[in-house]
Amino acid sequence: MTSLAIVRTVSDLRRAVAEYRAAGRTIGMVPTMGALHEGHVSLVKGALDRGDVPVASIFVNPTQFGPNEDFSAYPRGEADDFAKLEAAHCRIVFAPSVEEMYPGPQLTTVTVGGSITEGLCGPFRPGHFQGVATVVCKLLMMATPDRGYFGEKDYQQLQVLKRMARDLNLPVEIVGMPTIREPDGLAMSSRNRYLSAEERQRALAMYRALVTAANAVRDGRTACATAEAEATQSLLKAGFDKVEYFSVVDANTLAPLAKVTGPARIAAAARLGRTRLIDNIAV
Amino acid sequence: MTSLAIVRTVSDLRRAVAEYRAAGRTIGMVPTMGALHEGHVSLVKGALDRGDVPVASIFVNPTQFGPNEDFSAYPRGEADDFAKLEAAHCRIVFAPSVEEMYPGPQLTTVTVGGSITEGLCGPFRPGHFQGVATVVCKLLMMATPDRGYFGEKDYQQLQVLKRMARDLNLPVEIVGMPTIREPDGLAMSSRNRYLSAEERQRALAMYRALVTAANAVRDGRTACATAEAEATQSLLKAGFDKVEYFSVVDANTLAPLAKVTGPARIAAAARLGRTRLIDNIAV
Incomplete structure (x- = not known):
């Protein structure tokens, strides 16, 4: 398998991951909301550098957007994203529908409390980090990677996810990767x-x-x-x-x-x- | 390996489970708070009946007891519990300290909302099901079993854990087992x-x-x-x-x-x- 496998369901994702596992490979997951740029590509490269099979996900998660935020306007462009992932030697991309991710009411939430979520974006985006922690927990449990790769650009999110993995004893290492910037210094986003x-x-x-x-x-x-x-x-x-x-x-x-x-x-x-x-x- | 392995740390637990995994076995986890009776033994038997290697845990979890509840009085008797597990052909028992389960402040919680926790014991034991969901999530992530076995005696708890596993896509099946009763009908507890x-x-x-x-x-x-x-x-x-x-x-x-x-x-x-x-x- 050298080309990118596009999977839409949890069961297809688990099957695709299991094939690499059966071949003795480790898995590196790169959860994204799509609209990919060089920052995302660097996460795929980070997985490859550590010998992991890169598994990306593309899911614009509604539960991490507030009512007045840009959920519906958030940039989407699947064909372009898939092309970038293939060029980056990503092996699997999981691109589920909202119904596949949330087949019924999501009654279970993962919350990280304390100073990690109290400041910075916390007060400005109520519910945001709970939405992020819950969906990332779900994605990690779906793909069961050895490592999950996240950019330092979202530094507070990275600390939330590291703490979640540690506190819940998830068998996953959360790896933070440096922010990728435009030549003039603007952080890619x-x-x-x-x-x-x-x-x-x-x-x-x-x-x-x-x-x-x-x-x-x-x-x-x-x-x-x-x-x-x-x-x-x-x-x-x-x-x-x-x-x-x-x-x-x-x-x-x-x-x-x-x-x-x-x-x-x-x-x-x-x-x-x-x-x-x-x-x-x-x- | 025919006798019961007693492990005290997460890393020893993972190592012991990995040996059975490497031998192609599936794992059935039986989380308990000790003070074992025939109800618990039936959960170990349930795991054996499905071909799983039974892995029990004994941990009186402080975070699921309210301030005026019986945490300190809760019956404890490790030697007796280990003997019962060995007799039941349990293969691994994880009996961690509070420090091993909670090495730092537990900032991450798993919460199941909606009607499952609103009624019955919910209002009488505030925080109880959050404590249960969080510690069971941790235990399942530590042992990564194929199945987790729980008694119907704690029926609301069973529904909370089934919902948690489903909502968080945990790669674990939650199996409910019938309540075991004394000859006169009293539920074992x-x-x-x-x-x-x-x-x-x-x-x-x-x-x-x-x-x-x-x-x-x-x-x-x-x-x-x-x-x-x-x-x-x-x-x-x-x-x-x-x-x-x-x-x-x-x-x-x-x-x-x-x-x-x-x-x-x-x-x-x-x-x-x-x-x-x-x-x-x-x-």
């Missing part, structure tokens, strides 16, 4: 497609603000609150319409920091016209 | 050990009330509310101190029924002195 040419230029300010803030707070030089306020001002000046948060947090617990004394992350979310952009950077 | 000789006699009234009610409501002959009220009165007259509920419910959704027209279950919980007893019966 399916939502970048929403941006007008002018907004695309303004969007750059987010990465620049993150780099500036990371240099400012490193080794406790500047208080986090000072750097956060300056970054927020710089984003507004650059043409962002609203800054939801710009926060220096502990790299593991995501608890807000006053001073940087250990591993930290700076994460930001801001609105540019109708588009909500997020990004983050290690300190 | 570890909590029966709490009963004085006199209470033990009075306890019989619960099974009798269930049988009487099942005959009354069958085929819609008597309205459920009438049978429920009569049963409640009979339990109080027999010396029960408080009847928490005595309810005719849909066998699958556990939603209360006014008339029996399809598969139904009658479930009851009542207090006898300091002991809380539950039982249920098919209609």
